[in-house]
Amino acid sequence: MSTLASSFSILTQPGVFVYLLRGIAFTCIISVLGVILGLILGSLLALARTYCKKGPARILGWLSAAYIELFRNTPYLLWIFVCVVFCPCPAFFAHKMFGLTSVEMKLLFKAALALILFNSSVIAEIVRGGLNGVAKGQFEAGYSQGFNTAQVLLYIILPQAYRNIVPTLLSQVITTIKDSSYLANVATIELMARIRQLLSAAGTYNGLGTVNVSDVMVLFGTACVIYFVINFTLSCIVRSMQTRRKKALVFAPAKAA
Amino acid sequence: MSGVFSMDAWATVWNHRESFLLGLGNTLLTACFALALALAIGILLGLLATSGKKPLQFIARVYVEFIQNTPLLLQLCFLYYALAFAGLSMGVIRTGIVALGVYTGAYMGEVVRAAIESVPKGQFEAAQAQGFGYLQRMAYIILPQSIPVMLPPMVNQVVNLFKNTSCLYIVGGADLISVTYSFVTGASTGGAYAPAYIVCGAIFFVVCFPLSTLATRWEASLKERKGRADPALTAAKKAAVLKEAA
Numbered sequence: 001m002s003t004l005a006s007s008f009s010i011l012t013q014p015g016v017f018v019y020l021l022r023g024i025a026f027t028c029i030i031s032v033l034g035v036i037l038g039l040i041l042g043s044l045l046a047l048a049r050t051y052c053k054k055g056p057a058r059i060l061g062w063l064s065a066a067y068i069e070l071f072r073n074t075p076y077l078l079w080i081f082v083c084v085v086f087c088p089c090p091a092f093f094a095h096k097m098f099g100l101t102s103v104e105m106k107l108l109f110k111a112a113l114a115l116i117l118f119n120s121s122v123i124a125e126i127v128r129g130g131l132n133g134v135a136k137g138q139f140e141a142g143y144s145q146g147f148n149t150a151q152v153l154l155y156i157i158l159p160q161a162y163r164n165i166v167p168t169l170l171s172q173v174i175t176t177i178k179d180s181s182y183l184a185n186v187a188t189i190e191l192m193a194r195i196r197q198l199l200s201a202a203g204t205y206n207g208l209g210t211v212n213v214s215d216v217m218v219l220f221g222t223a224c225v226i227y228f229v230i231n232f233t234l235s236c237i238v239r240s241m242q243t244r245r246k247k248a249l250v251f252a253p254a255k256a257a
Numbered sequence: 258m259s260g261v262f263s264m265d266a267w268a269t270v271w272n273h274r275e276s277f278l279l280g281l282g283n284t285l286l287t288a289c290f291a292l293a294l295a296l297a298i299g300i301l302l303g304l305l306a307t308s309g310k311k312p313l314q315f316i317a318r319v320y321v322e323f324i325q326n327t328p329l330l331l332q333l334c335f336l337y338y339a340l341a342f343a344g345l346s347m348g349v350i351r352t353g354i355v356a357l358g359v360y361t362g363a364y365m366g367e368v369v370r371a372a373i374e375s376v377p378k379g380q381f382e383a384a385q386a387q388g389f390g391y392l393q394r395m396a397y398i399i400l401p402q403s404i405p406v407m408l409p410p411m412v413n414q415v416v417n418l419f420k421n422t423s424c425l426y427i428v429g430g431a432d433l434i435s436v437t438y439s440f441v442t443g444a445s446t447g448g449a450y451a452p453a454y455i456v457c458g459a460i461f462f463v464v465c466f467p468l469s470t471l472a473t474r475w476e477a478s479l480k481e482r483k484g485r486a487d488p489a490l491t492a493a494k495k496a497a498v499l500k501e502a503a
Binding site for chain 2: 069070072073074075076077078081082085086174177178179181182184185192195196199211212213215216217220221223224227228231232235
């Protein structure tokens with residue numbers, strides 16, 4: 001029992017709380033960035049794959065299809081390693097910032113880039129599903145109103161596609177938050193990495209000089225609770241959205257059709 | 258990137274092809290056993306969730322929510338370190354099989370639940386009216402109808418499972434990714450980054466791409482067939498077409 005008490009005392013050590021809090025912040029920032037930038041890149045990919053089917057633009061369609069399939073069928077960790085080795089980091093990011101050393105900033109940039117690249121392929125498939133759900137007549141209606149292709153896409157097709165996929169995108173945020181824990185393999189800034197750091201130094205923090213099972217339980221348990229609270233909140237939002245949509249579908253079938 | 262064209266680097270990779278194959282073997286081994294465990298857990302969870310009994314449904318719900326809302330990496334680390342510090346370590350591969358099986362099982366459970374729920378309620382009632390017990394009802398009436406619905410998303414989960422074996426790296430596994438990484442950073446073999454990563458990526462791609470393409474095609478054809486078979490859906494589509502034309 002005394003080891004358990006001393007394990008809990010790790011969490012109340014000065015600095016540990018802030019250290020973890022910053023880890024949570026980095027996890028959230030990286031995930032949100034990964035989803036937003038991934039959504040932009042993924043939308044372009046999805047548009048190319050869905051609509052570039054004729055003429056010389058076909059090559060664009062093929063390229064985006066190849067990109068999507070390549071990233072979808074290889075593990076995220078591989079892309080982290082690839083980016084860490086090969087991706088150049090612009091000088092702008094290679095400075096001391098946000099309380100991180102320049103080395104950590106470089107790693108953060110590369111790891112976040114890997115997340116964006118990987119995420120964009122997954123999101124592209126989600127957006128493509130949304131695009132396929134938009135009726136073809138919408139295009140013709142837009143053209144007949146004198147819109148050009150870019151305007152039709154921007155004002156008519158994409159808004160409808162996005163509205164259809166909001167719940168799926170939100171669940172992708174959950175996946176991204178979970179995936180960001182893979183960064184613990186290279187960087188030392190997000191929640192999972194910091195928990196591991198704390199565990200490796202648990203012997204000095206708990207005042208016993210040794211790392212015990214209770215330290216593992218307490219530290220990883222804390223991480224579990226944090227991840228669970230964030231993700232469960234999101235998944236509750238997703239679920240309430242989906243039920244509301246289903247209800248709307250039932251009561252207004254004509255609109256849905 | 259210059260390493261891509263260096264013959265020496267490619268030769269190093271070729272000379273160490275056995276370690277890559279060993280990594281692939283470990284990854285496949287982990288994935289296969291984890292899949293068996295995941296299927297068992299998934300079917301059990303699916304049956305619990307559709308049993309209609311509140312406490313059983315609650316158990317399935319808690320399991321799925323807890324597993325799906327925490328990262329796989331954390332679960333694996335938790336299991337591995339807890340066992341290691343308690344002196345009960347059972348090896349990286351076996352720990353990986355358990356963690357991956359438990360994680361994928363939650364997703365399989367959702368797939369099974371959705372598939373069983375997609376069978377019209379009248380089928381349950383008709384089976385019950387014919388005097389079928391629970392097991393008979395499931396085995397003869399419900400599962401045969403839900404398995405085709407279940408399979409495509411399950412194939413997708415297999416792809417995810419295969420990719421997720423990369424999480425073993427964090428506890429020092431011997432799977433494909435870990436082997437690749439120790440190859441490129443090894444003292445005698447180090448430096449051949451580009452060829453090693455290309456080989457590793459290619460192996461993953463060769464395994465996953467056919468599976469994920471199969472799942473997508475299968476799902477699409479299933480949807481089409483269902484649309485043709487379901488008169489209500491066809492009617493709704495026709496109404497929509499008419500409305501558009503009007």
